Amino acid sequence: MDLHLLNIFHTVAKSGSISQAAKELQYAQSNITMKIQQLEKNLQTTLFYRHNRGITLTDKGSMLLTYTEKIMDLIEETKAAVNDDQTPGGSLVIGSMETTAAVRLPTYLSAFHETFPKVDLTLKTGSTEQNVQGVLQHEMDGAFVAEPIEHPALTQKEVFEEQMVLITDTKHPDISSIKDIQTRTVLVFRTGCAYREKLEHWLHQEGIVPRKIMELGTMEAIIGCVSAGLGLSMLPLSVVSKHIQNGSLKQHPIPHPYEKVRTVFIYRNDRYIPASLNQFINMFCDETIQKTF
Incomplete structure (x- = not known):
């Protein structure tokens, strides 16, 4: 199958417009149309519905888009594997829960950057659900998320246990x-947060319906609002210990089995692991690094 045709198809499918795809690829619209027609002829199927508002993928088109993205990911992975001389470098995108990024990772990330300065490390924060999808969709090389994570394409390594x-x-x-x-x-944080799910599961098991659940976007907002008396929340002790010590928050114990949440590092097990990710995994599993926490 012609990879050039697949690339044109992918651009058209993602942009939802032949004219927009033509601009992105710097081709004439007539050329784009001809290439799509050629691909449809080769596959003997219709890939797009044409209508007054533009184009829409058919069922076969949606199927081809899924396979096309897998093919393009595999090509990029192949290039990375061939060009990898086992010297850590290039881009490395890591996801993390906001609480983990704020409390657990700074010292470690600093050590990694100092050891491997040629690695262009990017940290993205989000909920466990967002980070899992980021790794599965090849948008992140790995991520720190909360257990339980069950997916056949993911390998996980336990790194922290939060009280x-x-x-x-x-x-x-x-x-x-x-x-x-x-x-x-x-x-609570927005839907997809593992700590929120833990609290809601606890409340559900006890048959408790709180007066109101208020979503806030950041850890600082939750801590500030709790301190002001707006409500209560459930967070890792590592995140709020300083606020408890300085007298701005009060802590209350949580019974078993809700008092612990394990943080794991996940990455895909069906793709080539570049030297940068391999060293990242090795470093945060290193006992000498763990002692800095």
Whole structure:
């Protein structure tokens, strides 16, 4: 199959417009149309529906797009493997939960950058769900996420175990039972956050429906609002320990089995692992590095 035709098809499919694809590829629209017709003839199927608003993929077109993206990923992986001289370098994109990035990773990332300055390391933060999808879609080389992760294409290595605590403002009375919080507002990250899922599972198991669940976008926002008395939240002790020590937050224990959350590093097991990612994995699993945490 002609890779050039597949590249044109991919550009048209992703842009949703022959005219836009022509601009991106710097081809005449008539040339793009001819190439798509040639590909359809070769495959003996219709790949796009043509209508007044542009074009839409057919079922066969959607299927071809899936395979085309796999082929393009494999080509890029092949190039990387052939050109890899086992000297860490080039781009390395790592995903992480915001809490892990803020508390656990800075010292480690600094050590990695100092050891491998030729690696262009990028850190992207997001929920566990976003990071898993980022790795699966080849947008990230690996990511720090919360267990459990079950996917046949992913390998995971346990790196941290977080002690979870309930946090409130300092005037809040002691919480002796989960039922004590059902009249309070619960502050959480957006859907996809593993800590939120853990808390919601705990509440569901106990048959508790909080008065209100309020979504906030950042860890700083949650901590600030809890400190001001807006509500309570559940976060890793490592994230809030300084705030507890300086007297701006109060912590409350969480019973088993909700008090622990394991953080794992995930990466695809069906693709070539470049030297940069291999060294990254080796370094954060190194006992000498772990001691810095």
